[in-house]
Amino acid sequence: MKKVIKILAVFLMAVMGMYSCNTADPDNKTTSGDTMNSIQNDAAMDNKTGMPDLTGWPERPRLAVKEMFVKYGAPVEVSSEAIVWHNEGPFKRIMVTRKEVPHDFPIPHMDFLEHTISYNVPIDKIDDIVAFDASTTINKTQGEMSARCDLEGHNILTHNLAVDIINGTKTVEQARVAFGDIVKLDFGGKHPPYVEELQFTPPTGNVLFPDKPIVAGSPMREVPGTEGTDAEVLSFVLAVDVNEILAAAEAQKKKIGQPVMDYAKMLHTVHGDNMAKTIQVGQSIKVTPSDTKAVDELKKKGAGELAMLIPLDGKEFETAYLDAMIKGHTEALSMIDSKLLTTAKNDALKAHLTETRKHVSMHLEQAKKLKDDKK
Structure with a gap:
């Protein structure tokens, strides 16, 4: 029975991957009927709830915006290319971009949803974090770590495993394997804790890293x-x-x-x-x-x-x-x-x-x- 469940989970992953990375239409075009329905639905939401105007946005980023809107309310930054929330939940910033970027780890999908937390990643761990997941970005000066994927839960998973690497409880390879295993559980409806919420509390104090001058005599x-x-x-x-x-x-x-x-x-x-x-x-x-x-x-x-x-x-x-x-x-x-x-x-x-x-x-x-x- 366990073997059947595992096979089913892998099958679901493949289906989700194909759905997320469908490249048959690189311009993200839809039929005229679908486009008209989308425009009408978005216009209705704009008028009633203050939802950003998503006319012309690709389907997947549009879905992410609506999910974040329902969960966190109105964003604080809106442009034609990105929509941003600040200080919602444990996150310093949440951003959905209109542009989708192909990413094949742990399965093929598109990156367009980013969750940023306050975290001063040690310099000697930055390379390991990027080797674990190349969609993770570190802004050492601002004390930020960002995970980018297509699902909020998988960004949470990225942060949890990144902190495991930082704390030395997992190697890069162990974290990569764990990511795949946990995603299987997630697609199988098991609600793994590493996907549900951060397993640590992001620091609230000063995490800035201004570095130090290299020019002698600088102020x-x-x-x-x-x-x-x-x-x-x-x-x-x-x-x-x-x-x-x-x-x-x-x-x-x-x-x-x-x-x-x-x-x-x-x-x-x-x-x-x-x-x-x-x-x-x-x-x-x-x-x-x-x-x-x-x-x-x-x-x-x-x-x-x-x-x-x-x-x-x-x-x-x-x-x-x-x-x-x-x-x-x-x-x-x-x-x-x-x-x-x-x-x-x-x-x-x-x-x-x-x-x-x-x-x-x-x-x-x-x-x-x-x-x-x-x-």
């Missing part, structure tokens, strides 16, 4: 107690340089006149050199730059101002860019005079600030002249 992130110190002063100078470098790099992509182009190239080079010198000063005085909250605000301010320039081109960009350089260098001079020079304690750092000020002042005058020449 550290907001070290407590470094406000108003030489460490913060160094970071302020670096932030000014970075803001100017990014703006100059963007200017060099635009269709602008040669004088402004030459100015942007000069700023890119000089601020790049000053950035390197600032790092060297920090190393020589044995002070590591610290990106305090105030420094980060300066970086964000630079990003916001650059964002205003991005859509522009030609003469319109030239005018806005020169205005931004005049404003930015004026503010940099003010910060050096009223804050950095009065805060800095080390003589070598003060000398570097004085030299930096000369360059900033020169850049300001050049921007003003370029603007006057355009009148």
Whole structure:
């Protein structure tokens, strides 16, 4: 009897695999009658429940969206290519993609449903997890592990077996064999626990992995107690340089006149050199730059101002860019005079600030002249 059940389970797996991976119609086309019924049904659900508009979506992803909607409610992100839920059940994120990707482990099916959990996978286990199931992805920096399949239960199974590998209770090969065996039980109606729910609790604390700088002398992130110190002063100078470098790099992509182009190239080079010198000063005085909250605000301010320039081109960009350089260098001079020079304690750092000020002042005058020449 057990042998008959096993044969039946394998048969069901094959049938499900053929259903999931039917490639007779690569464009996911249906008959006109089926399409019309689907559109009508989806439109009705849109009007009554807030279900995302799934018109034109392939059948399997459309099914997954409806299953997730019934279980978790309305998604928080909807686009033409993906629908996403956040923080539902034990999952950090659930995503259904319109695109289906063929995947033959443990049986042929299509990947389009992804479940992400918070988990800081040890670096020495990442290769093992991918070898176990290539549809599993690890974002070490964000502390995430994602399983991708066609069924929620099988994504849960993937996570459970991945954690077994991480904990050392299963090898990669043992986990792969277990996946197939458990899927057979699942298709046989046995409701195996590894498919029903996570057998562990994803961490709720900090699982981020910011890594560490490889460039010697790089700033550290907001070290407590470094406000108003030489460490913060160094970071302020670096932030000014970075803001100017990014703006100059963007200017060099635009269709602008040669004088402004030459100015942007000069700023890119000089601020790049000053950035390197600032790092060297920090190393020589044995002070590591610290990106305090105030420094980060300066970086964000630079990003916001650059964002205003991005859509522009030609003469319109030239005018806005020169205005931004005049404003930015004026503010940099003010910060050096009223804050950095009065805060800095080390003589070598003060000398570097004085030299930096000369360059900033020169850049300001050049921007003003370029603007006057355009009148």
